[in-house]
Structure formats: structure tokens, C-alpha cells
Amino acid sequence: MEKVKSIGIDAGSTTLKIVGVEEEGKILFSVIEDADPKIEEQTDKLLGELRNNYDIENSKIVATGYGSNLIKADKKVTEITCHAKGIYEYFKTGGTAVDIGGQDNKVILISKNGKVVDFIMNDKCASGTGRFLENTSWRLKISTEKMAELAISSDNEVKISSTCAVFAESEVISQLSRGQKLEHVIKGLHRAMVKRITSMVYAIGFNPPLMLSGGVAKNKAVAQMLEEELGEKPLIPENPQIMGAFGAALIGLSE
Amino acid sequence: MLHIDIPSRKEVIEKAKSEGKKIAAIYPIHYPRELFRSFNIQPIEVWGPPKTDTKKANAHLQSYICSVVQSGLAFYLEKQLDIADIIAVPHSCDSLQGLGSIFKDFINPKHELITIYLPREKNKENVEFLSNELKRIYKQLSEFCGFSPSSEKLMEEIKKEEEIDEIVDKLYRIRENLPLSSRGFYAILRSREYLSPDEFKSKLEYILLHASKGRLKKTGVVFSGLLPEPMEIFDIIDEMDCFVAMDDMACCMRRVYGKGNSDDPFERMAERIVNGPPDPTKGNSFNERFGFLKSLIEISGAKGIVFYNVKFCEPEYFYHPILKEKLSKAGIKSLIIETDINEPISQQTITRIKAFTEMLRENEQ
Amino acid sequence: MNLRDSIKYLFSYKIAGETFIKLNTKKAFKNFKPPKSWRTDILAPPLKTGVYTKEIIAKHYLEGRYVNGVKPVAWVTSGAPIEILKALGFYILYPENHGALCGARKAALEISEEAEKKGYSMDICSYARTDIGSILSKKTPVGKLPKPDLLLCCTNICQTVLYWYRVLAEYYKVPLIVIDTPFVYDEAKEHDIEYVKKQLEASIDVSEMVAKKSLSFTKLKEIVKLSKMAAELWLEIMSSNKNIPSPISVFDQFIHMAPIVEKRGDAVTVDFYSKMLKEIKERIKNGIGAVKNEKKRVLWDNLPIWYKIKFLSEFLAEHGVSVVASTYTNAWGELAPMMDIERPIESMARTYTYPILNRGTGHKLKTMEMMVKEFDLDGAILHSDRSCKPYSVGQVDQRLKLLNELGAAALLLEADHNDPRAFSDEQSKSRLKAFVEMME
Ligand code: SF4
């Protein structure tokens, strides 16, 4: 059985992520599951399953994310520090890390030597977060993946001016009922979201390269539009959702 | 850690009443405590209070008015100020201006209502104006109380306040030698909002006695904004092995005035306020504010600044972008957080504070 | 004065530009007809003299493009005492007016986003955001704004301008004059007026230094006179709406008030409003109402919603509602009687302490009550402007009083004067509809 040196657990608002690394920081396993309200039981269960295949008896555990308070861990660190660490070690470069999660966005400036220089998070509202697209996706009964495809293929867009996730949803409906084409409206919706994110990036002072993480990083429309707005092709890790947990695991190595 | 008992606002009010004093409920920010005290009036400040149910304020205010004004009004509407004889509303910003005006024109409290206009900018005309404004209030209080305190009495009260300001200043400078948590330290400083000068002074002297040579081995931050509410915000900072080493808050440091020069009591009170520390509601220049913040960092050895902003507070908002830039050029890290004093601290805010302290410490290494 | 700048100014503005604009106006006046999209079925055609509004404003901003280096430039707040600067030959720019212009041309959102990108909160006044965004990005629908040599900020409209002008002073590194006007809870006290007067006097030195010349009191009196005359004419124009039907609507006033704000103290402005008044009297004589089928008459409180003027004007006209009076446009006329040409500084101190925005919430209620009676109104629309706290605080009580004590229908309409994100078409329509039904 492979020996796991350190485990990072990222208990986010929508998903739970666990990453295990060996001494050198190489990823041995990663697990992603929808977050259960009983986070503690859920992590215990997952760790129990991992025990069948890995030696985690002496692993350090570092927890991060909203649910981290409920998890037994050797150390607790914020998502900001973890994401920065994960992204930096993954790409081996400083720059601007943008994490677009289900309920919040973070923009982190990382220095050449991997330190957090500055960061911002969105306000309490869900403006510009994954929730922005999800609300509409539920309402229209179209998956977010499909919505992204529509947005990319659309040659035109309808301006959605609302930045509030709830209002934007009703604006989408009212545009559609006015006879606007679905793909145009959907593209406008993506644009509104991307604009919120870019304004955060500008607010902190954009320093390339742009590195994406979080579930929404997989959304091709968002990535493409971010490139249009910022004039920089974003770097996207193979598995963008686990960057926080990966960073947490790495932090465990130096404990 | 040192423990100091602080009486509650309620206890203080009851005691003052039993001593025959009148009570003045005073809204934020600047006013001369000494003027009220010479009339045997106990000023009790109304900063919020936090965690108030502001439903009732909706009968008078739109939702885009800050939570300090919302809860201040709701508190009155809940009859919590009925015990006071006087309500005073300093003119600190557009929203408090509106509050004072609504009180006068629509709510008509049975209390004696006093408004105080705060002149902007620092200059001769302003001192002269404010001293006239204070004379006007003196007249109003004389009529209300039925007597006029002498200049000597006024001077006596002014000197008391000046002496206290001096001690507070000293405590700030030896903050890291004081065995007090952030919450503990500020609970005492903020008791000035309602304690009598003698009682407050005795608390300060008690702390001074316990100052030690040993230093708090923690990372310091400067806290800037209107007020630290909800106060649990300080616990989060302390939990991260940090402490609030200095502040630039309206309820504390921004009202630690220097000594006046004039022998005329009104002019002296005016000088103190006009020449006091920079404050966005006074419209101070960026250089003044930046210089002041930098000096706070230098004096305290703090590593960063937390701007803790009440949502919808325009005076503060306008300064943030340029201040943040100036600070960053000077190598000082800062964080802006938005708060509603009536809501519990959000998980987001906790994460931000924690990440900020992690960042400060990482960069310290 | 810089020679190259002067030559450019002379050719581009004085010779080419002005002539071109004048010709255009002449043509527009001769072939006057309403724009294609104008709803002639429900609205009277626009005022013919309105072509001069365009001319005055176009010239003003065109001059602005070439004025740096030729005349000293001051940026001022909308209620600022500009007479001294005018007398010293300053070119005067009103960032708030520029903001309104951006709003009316639907450019304000994009421009204020530039400020938001730099960290300016969405919760600060949208005029300030538009202005700061325009400075940071150089975006403006008028081509180019002149750089200020002096900033003049008067707190008689709000405290917000004080912080805003601090930001401007920081960006431009030019002197800032603050005229701090104590808020008038009931009546202004002697020491209040004295304080304002002293500041005005002190401001002369700084202004003279920047203008590099000294103030002539004869000139000042002349400017005060012109300023007073224009304000009186404006007042008369607004009063003519007491006529039933009302010859012009408040939405027209919003458009044609630009000169009284921006060109107060100029002879052209007096001339312009005399012409306008004549046309309005003509309308009254012919029984023309701004709204063709005027059934109900209402007032507007607070700033316009610049990006929705057409929408609101048409929606209300469709329902036979004419908006005939407003506390906002009134603000530029109501103080005219206070100006005293013989005592310019003293009377300025008083006049500039007394604008409606520097007075208590009860005073505003009284103004509205007076309007309801004098203009024979059925209702009031109170625009609750998220951006403008001094104007909006008090409206909740004011609305109730209008409703309960005067029996006027009263609507609190949530919006923002320059930020379209705070306005929802659908929601506003249903509110306005309910309001119209209330009056029936
Ligand atoms: S928090 Fe800001 S807006 Fe609210 S009362 Fe205080 S200074 Fe005014």
C-alpha cells in the first residue's frame, strides 16, 4: 500500500474534495463528492474507504473551506492560502489566480516566490459566482454544460444588465418572453458573469498569467470570455476543482 | 490576561439618574463631552447598537441607509431611549443629517433635540464657526436645564477630558505591553462612550498599573472604520494569533483629541475637535489620512490594516481605493471588509480575516 | 495663456466649431420637426427653442475641448457659488452635469464600471462613479473634458461631494476650495451665514491666484445680475405650468435645465430663457398641453432617472398623466429672489446656504405641499434614489403625509439617477400603473 504523507480536505459549500500526496507532493489520489450537510460523517466515510487502498495512518490532515470547522484535522487554513499554494505548485509561477466556485469567487495575486500578495472575494451576494448560471440552468432546465455550448456557438448577445443572481434570472426570462433568441440571451448571461469577475481582477490589479480554478473553470464559455475581456489566455489545470485540497495537502507536508 | 469589570450602559444610566443627572443620548460621531458634563448631563452614546432588529426603522428609512443609522433609529422607536432627556444628533454625514432632520420634522420626540453641525476642513474659520455653534448649544442647554455653568466649570471639564485623552494616547503607545485581548482592550476604551470621566479614568489607571515589560508575541493589525461591531470580529483576529495593535476608528482613536490652546472654553473645545485626528467624515485630505495611518503602523509595529466598513457608508468608501494604493506603495498590506452591524459575522468575513492574517505572517517570515 | 493652445482654440472652437454649430441650429430651427421616434400621438411636439439648448451645450463642451491653456478651468459642484469664478473668466465644468449627460446618452454604466474596476464601491453616488470612471478611462460621449486648474466644492447639496472632490484633488493635484454650508434644520443662524461668507471671501484669493488676475467687483455684480435674471426666468417658466393643461412637462424641464445649471451668469442664458418663455406663452395661448390628453397632474421629487426619461415620459403620457412640477428643477429658480446685486458676497452666502437639499426634510414636504396646491396636482412620484441619500432620506415620511394630509396619491419609485442596474422596467411599470389607478 502506498504511503500517503499528507491529506488535504477542502469542504466547500457545494462539493467536498480530498487529495492525498506523497513526500514529494505528487498527487496519489483525489476524490470529489457533492457536499453532504453532515460533513464530518461524510469525510470519515470517505477516509474509511481510502484506507482500503492507501496507508493513511500517519498522514497529516489539513482542512480548508467553509466546512473545515467540523473536520478533525492537524491544521486548518483558509481557502485563499490553500488555493494559492495549490495553483502555484501546479503551474510553478506567480500571477493572478481566479477561483470561481459555486457561491463565491476569489482573486488572488501570487508573487514570484509563491506568496499571497493580495486577494479579494466577492461580496455576500452570489453575483458573478457559479450560482449565477445555475439558477438559470434550473429554471430553463438546460444543463450548465449545454448553456456554455450555446453561448460559444452564439454569434450575438443580448445585454443582461442585472448583476444580482436572482434578478438576472428574471431578466433572462423576460428577454426570452420578448422573443430574444435563447443562445443570445444565454451568451449575455455569461458575459454579465464574466464582467463581474473581470472587474474583481482589475480591482486587485491584474498581473498575468491568469490561472483558473474552481468548478466553473471547466466552463468553456467562461474561459473564452475571460480571455476576451482580459486579453490573456487562462491557464487551467486538468482538474481545477481540487486545487484547494491539493494546496492544503502540500501545506501538510511542511508541518 | 487582565480582567476588568465594566458596568453596563443600563447600570450607568440608573446610577446617573439617582444622582440627579440628566441623560443625553448622543448619536455618532464628534461632539464635546465636556460641554454636556458641565450641565450635569451624562452623555450616553448610541452607536447602533449592533444586532438590533431594524424593522421599525423601515417606517422612516430606505434600505440603502447604513445599519448604524437604521439601528440607531430602531432603538429609539423601540422606546429604548425613553430614559433619556436629550437626544443629540451630530451632523456627521448625509445619513445622520437625514436622521436629525427626520427626528425634528416627523418623529418629534418628547426629548430636547440638539443638532450639532461639524465644520469640514481644518482652518481658522472652522474653529470660529464651531465655537459659535457650541455657544448656541450652550444656550439651548442653559434654557433646558435652567442654569448656566461658569467658564471655570467648563474649563474644569475640558481639562478632565484632555487629561483622559493623554492617558488613552499613552495606553495606545504601550498596547503590546498590556495583558489584554483585543476585545478586552476595546471593551474598556469603548466604555468611554457612556462612563463618567472619573470612573473611566480609574479603569485606565488600573490598566496602566498592570502594564508589563513582556510583549504580546503576536502579529499586530491596525483596525480602521466606524466601529468594531459585532465585536466578535476581534476574537477572530485574536484566534489567528494576531491582535489589534492600533486603531483608526471613529468610536475610538479618531476622537482622541489633542489639547486646545485657547483660554476661551468654547474656542478650546472647537480647537480640539477641528484639529483632532483625520476622519473621512471631516473630509480630510488623502495625505493627512495616509500620513496618519502610516504613523499608526510605525508606532504600533502593526503589519497591516483592516478597513472594516459599514455597508452604505459613503464617507469611508471614497477613500479606500487611493488609500489602499498609497499604502501598498509604502509596503503596507490592507484588507477591506464590508459589514452590517446587525448581522452576525459571515463565514466570508471570517475567511477573509483569516486569510489576511495568514498572508501577513507568511510575508513576515 | 499658451500661444499654441490659443490658436487651436481660436480655429477649432471659435471659428470652425461655433460657426458650424450655429449654422446647424439655424437649419434645425428653420426645418423644425420632431424626431422620428417622437410619440406625437400622446405628446405635444418638443419645444422649438429646444434647439438652442442643444446649441448651448454643444458649444460648451466643444469649448471645453480646446480651453486648457487658454482660460483657467474650474470643476465645480452643481450648487456651487460660481459667480466669483465667472467674474474671473474661468471656464466652468460641472461633473454632475457631465454625469447626467452620460446617463441620458446611456453611457453612464460602462463608464462607472471603470471606476468600480478600480475599487470604487457600487454603493457610492453614481454621478461620482461616472465622473471618476471617466477620468480614469478618458471615456466620455463629449470627446474630451478639459483638465481642471481649480476645484470648487460646495457642501450645500450633500457631504458626498466633499469626499468626491478629495479624490479629484488627488488625481489632478490642483487646489481645492471647499465652501462648507452648515445644514439648515429650520432656519440658518447668523453664525452659519457669517461662516459661509468668510469662506467665500477667502476663496477669492485662491481663485485669483489660479486665474492670475484680480477680481473686479463691477464684473461680479454684473454676473450676479445675469445669474439672478436667468434664475427668475427659469422660475417663471416653471410657474407657467400652473396653467391647465401644462405647456411643458418636467421631463422637458430636465432636458432644458442644462443652461441654468451650466451657464448661469452668461448673457446667452438669459436670452435663451426669454425665448423659451415666449414660446411657452404662445403654447398657453393656443391651449397646447405637453401631454395631449392631460387627465392627471403630478409632481416629481428628487433627481431625474436620466436613462429612463423617454420611457417614463411616454408611459405616463399614455395614461394621461402630466408631470408638471418638480422639487429638483425648482431648485435652480427658487432662490433667485434672495440674490442682491448690490451686496453680492453677503447675498451669495445666504442664497447658497438655502438650496432645498441643504434644508430639512420638513421643508421639502412643505415645498411639495405648496406645489400640490398651486399646481393643482393629483399625485406625487417620489423617486427614491439609491445614490442620493440627502435627497431621499425623509421621503418615506413625506409620502405618507402627502397621502394622508393632502389626499394626494403618492408613489415611492425605487431607482437610481444614473445607474440602470437599479431600475427594473417591469417592476416600475406595474408600480406606476397602480399609482395611476390610485388617482382614478
Ligand atoms: S456609518 Fe457612515 S453613513 Fe452611517 S452614520 Fe456613520 S458615517 Fe454616516
Ligand code: SF4
Ligand atoms: S446625486 Fe446626491 S449624493 Fe450625488 S452628488 Fe448629487 S446631491 Fe450629492
